[in-house]
Amino acid sequence: MKHAATFRALLLGTALCAGQAHADAALIFDLGGKFDKSFNEAAHNGAQRWKEETGGDYLEIELQSEAQREQALRRFAEAGANPVITMGFAMSTPIKEVAPDYPDTTFVTIDGWVEAPNVRVIGFTEHEGSYLVGMMAAMASKSNTVGFIGGMDIPLIRRFACGYAQGVKAVNPDATVISNMTGVTPTAWNDPVKGSELTKAQISQGADVVYAAAGGTGVGVLQTAADENILSIGVDSNQNHLHSGQVLTSMMKRVDVAVYDALKSGETLEGGYQLLDLAAEGVGYAMDEHNADLVSADMQAQVDAAKASIISGEISVHDYMSDDSCPALTF
Amino acid sequence: MEKMPRWADIILIPLISLLLAAFLSALVILAIGESPLNALDLMIKGALMRSAGWGYTLYYATNFIFTGLAVAVAFHARLFNIGGEGQAMLGGLGVALVCLYIPWPHWSLALVGASVGGAVFGALWAFLPGWLQARRGSHIVITTIMFNFMAAALLNYVLVNLLRPKGSMDPATAKFPEATHLPTFHDMFSTTETVLFRGSPANVTFFVALLACVAVWLLIWRTRLGYEIRSFGQSETAARYAGIAPGRIIVVAMLISGALAGMMSVNTSMGEAERLVLNSVEGAGFIGIAVALMGRNHPFGIVLAALLFGFLYQGGAELAFWTSIPRELIIVIQALVILFTGALDNMVRIPLERLFVALRREGS
Numbered sequence: 001m002k003h004a005a006t007f008r009a010l011l012l013g014t015a016l017c018a019g020q021a022h023a024d025a026a027l028i029f030d031l032g033g034k035f036d037k038s039f040n041e042a043a044h045n046g047a048q049r050w051k052e053e054t055g056g057d058y059l060e061i062e063l064q065s066e067a068q069r070e071q072a073l074r075r076f077a078e079a080g081a082n083p084v085i086t087m088g089f090a091m092s093t094p095i096k097e098v099a100p101d102y103p104d105t106t107f108v109t110i111d112g113w114v115e116a117p118n119v120r121v122i123g124f125t126e127h128e129g130s131y132l133v134g135m136m137a138a139m140a141s142k143s144n145t146v147g148f149i150g151g152m153d154i155p156l157i158r159r160f161a162c163g164y165a166q167g168v169k170a171v172n173p174d175a176t177v178i179s180n181m182t183g184v185t186p187t188a189w190n191d192p193v194k195g196s197e198l199t200k201a202q203i204s205q206g207a208d209v210v211y212a213a214a215g216g217t218g219v220g221v222l223q224t225a226a227d228e229n230i231l232s233i234g235v236d237s238n239q240n241h242l243h244s245g246q247v248l249t250s251m252m253k254r255v256d257v258a259v260y261d262a263l264k265s266g267e268t269l270e271g272g273y274q275l276l277d278l279a280a281e282g283v284g285y286a287m288d289e290h291n292a293d294l295v296s297a298d299m300q301a302q303v304d305a306a307k308a309s310i311i312s313g314e315i316s317v318h319d320y321m322s323d324d325s326c327p328a329l330t331f
Numbered sequence: 332m333e334k335m336p337r338w339a340d341i342i343l344i345p346l347i348s349l350l351l352a353a354f355l356s357a358l359v360i361l362a363i364g365e366s367p368l369n370a371l372d373l374m375i376k377g378a379l380m381r382s383a384g385w386g387y388t389l390y391y392a393t394n395f396i397f398t399g400l401a402v403a404v405a406f407h408a409r410l411f412n413i414g415g416e417g418q419a420m421l422g423g424l425g426v427a428l429v430c431l432y433i434p435w436p437h438w439s440l441a442l443v444g445a446s447v448g449g450a451v452f453g454a455l456w457a458f459l460p461g462w463l464q465a466r467r468g469s470h471i472v473i474t475t476i477m478f479n480f481m482a483a484a485l486l487n488y489v490l491v492n493l494l495r496p497k498g499s500m501d502p503a504t505a506k507f508p509e510a511t512h513l514p515t516f517h518d519m520f521s522t523t524e525t526v527l528f529r530g531s532p533a534n535v536t537f538f539v540a541l542l543a544c545v546a547v548w549l550l551i552w553r554t555r556l557g558y559e560i561r562s563f564g565q566s567e568t569a570a571r572y573a574g575i576a577p578g579r580i581i582v583v584a585m586l587i588s589g590a591l592a593g594m595m596s597v598n599t600s601m602g603e604a605e606r607l608v609l610n611s612v613e614g615a616g617f618i619g620i621a622v623a624l625m626g627r628n629h630p631f632g633i634v635l636a637a638l639l640f641g642f643l644y645q646g647g648a649e650l651a652f653w654t655s656i657p658r659e660l661i662i663v664i665q666a667l668v669i670l671f672t673g674a675l676d677n678m679v680r681i682p683l684e685r686l687f688v689a690l691r692r693e694g695s
Contacts, residue, residue: 064658075652153491
C-alpha cells in the first residue's frame with residue numbers, strides 16, 4: 001500500500017513536471033491544517049468518502065503561508081483540476097484575483113464570498129444552528145448560566161456566539177451567557193490548554209453548559225467540561241462521541257457534505273451561491289446514542305418546533321455579520 | 332590557535348552544514364516512504380527551473396533579506412532582537428495607512444511613502460524595548476518577544492474594529508488603491524512573446540531590499556555610527572571609555588533594526604496582497620534570525636542565506652503540491668537547515684579548524 005502510494009506520488013510528480021497531468025479535483029485546506037478535528041477535517045472526511053465511493057483522485061495542500069493561496073489556486077487550475085475547492089473565508093480575495101484567468105475551472109469557496117461566473121460560494125447559517133443548541137443549553141442548565149468559548153475573535157465566530165445567546169434568551173430571558181474568545185491570532189484555533197483554562201474560569205462563574213466554537217481548541221474545552229462534570233456542546237463535526245454522556249450535543253456544520261457534493265458534481269459543477277441553512281440540513285444539532293440520555297423528548301420537541309419556525313420564517317435569528325452587532329450579547 | 336582561511340569560514344562551513352542537513356532530510360523523507368531524489372528534483376524544478384518559481388523564491392527572499400538585516404544590525408550591538416515579527420506587523424500597519432489614506436499619484440512615490448511609513452511604525456515598535464533595555468536593563472529578548480504578542484493583539488484590534496470594510500469577514504483592510512500597486516517582475520520583465528514570472532508575487536521591492544543591503548553595509552562599516560555600534564557590541568566598557576553613550580547606541584540600533592523589519596511589509600502588503608492581512612508576516616521575523624546567523628551578519632551573506640531560505644519555502648510548497656509529504660515534514664526539513672547552520676555551527680567548525688591546523692603544520 002505504502003509502495004503503491006509512493007509510486008503514484010512519483011508518477012504524479014514526474015507527470016506534472018512534464019505539464020500534462022490530469023487530476024479530477026483539488027482541495028485546498030486553510031492554515032489550520034487538515035487534522036483540526038473540526039472545519040478542515042470535515043472537508044477531508046467528505047473528500048475521503050468521495051474517494052472511497054468513486055475511486056477518484058484529488059490533489060490537496062495544507063497552506064503554509066499567505067502567498068501560497070494564489071499560488072495553490074493557479075498551480076492546481078493549470079494542472080487541470082476541476083473543481084478547485086477551498087476552505088475558509090481568507091480564500092475570497094485570492095479567488096477573486098485568479099478566477100477570471102481560468103474561466104473553464106470552477107472554484108468553490110466554503111465560508112468565503114466571491115462574485116464571479118465560475119465561482120461557487122457555499123455559505124452556512126451558523127447563527128441558526130447555534131440558536132438551536134443555545135436553546136438546548138438553556139434547558140439543560142440548572143444554574144441558569146451558560147458559557148460560550150470561541151476560537152479566534154473574528155466576525156464569523158461572533159456570529160456563532162450571537163445566535164447561541166439568542167437561543168439561550170429565547171428559552172430563559174434571565175439566563176446569563178458568558179462569552180470568551182481564546183485569542184486574536186490564528187493560534188487560537190489550536191490551543192486546547194487555553195480552552196481548558198477558559199472553561200474552568202467559566203465554571204467558577206457558575207456556567208454548567210459550555211459551547212465551544214473554536215476548532216482544535218474545543219478539544220480542551222470538551223475535555224475539561226467532562227472532567228468537571230458539566231455539559232459541553234461540540235461544533236462543526238459531530239463531537240458527541242468524544243465524551244459519551246457528557247456532550248449535550250454538537251452544532252453540525254455539514255462541510256463534509258458540501259465538499260462531497262462538490263466533488264461528486266465534478267466538472268459539471270457550476271458557479272453561483274449556495275446557502276446551506278436549516279432547511280437544507282446544512283446546519284443542525286447532533287443526536288445519537290451518546291447524548292440520548294441527556295436530551296429529553298420535551299427538549300427535543302421544543303428545539304424541533306423552533307427549527308420549523310426558523311425555516312418558515314416565524315422566528316428570525318439575528319445574524320451578527322449583517323450589521324456587526326448583537327442584541328443578545330455584548331462582546 | 333591559528334585560524335582557518337576566511338573562505339573556509341564563509342563558504343565551506345555553511346556548505347558542509349547544508350549537506351549534512353540535506354542528508355538527514357533525505358533520510359527522513361525515505362523513512363516515510365517517499366523518494367528523496369524525486370523530492371529534490373521537484374523542489375529544484377519548482378523553485379528554480381521556472382520563472383514563476385523564481386518569482387516566489389525571490390519574493391520570500393525579499394522578506395528574509397529585510398528581517399535578516401534587522402537582526403544583523405541589532406546583533407552588531409550585541410542586541411538579540413527577536414521582535415522582528417512584531418515590528419514587521421506594525422510596519423504593515425504603517426504601510427497600510429500610508430497607502431489607504433494618502434492619494435498617491437504614482438506608485439514610485441507611493442513606494443517611497445510606504446517604505447517610510449513601514450519603517451517608522453516598525454522603528455516605533457522597537458523603540459520601547461530598546462529604551463527599556465537602555466534605561467532599566469530589561470532584557471531585550473524578553474521585551475521584544477512580548478512585544479510580538481502585543482503587536483498581534485493590536486493589529487487584530489485595528490483590523491477587526493477599525494480598518495475592516497463593512498460586511499467583510501476577513502480581518503483585513505480594503506484593497507489598496509490602484510495607484511499604489513507596485514510593478515511585479517511579471518510587469519517588468521515579461522514581453523508578449525516570452526511570458527515571465529506569470530502570477531508570481533516578486534516585485535520591485537526586491538530591489539529596495541538590495542538597496543537596503545548596501546545601505547546597511549555602508550552604515551555598519553563606513554560610518555561613525557556604525558563604528559560606534561560595532562565597538563559597543565564588541566565591548567561595552569571599552570565603548571564607554573571611548574566616550575560612546577551606551578543608551579544612545581542601544582536605542583538607535585533598535586530603531587534601525589525595527590525600521591528594517593517594518594519595511595518587509597512593503598513587500599508583503601503593498602507588493603503581494605495589495606492589502607493588509609492579519610498574518611502577513613507569517614514567521615519571516617523569526618526566519619530572519621536564522622538568515623542573519625547563517626549570513627554571518629554581513630549583508631552579502633544575508634542575501635545568499637535569504638535566497639536559500641526562499642528556495643526552501645518555495646521548494647517546500649512544490650513538495651506540498653505534488654507529493655503526499657505532509658507540510659509538517661517540510662517544516663522539519665527547514666528546521667534541520669536552521670539547526671545545522673545556526674545551532675550546530677561548532678560541530679562542523681571545530682573539526683574543520685583542527686584539520687586546517689594539522690594541514691598547515693604538515694606544510695611548514
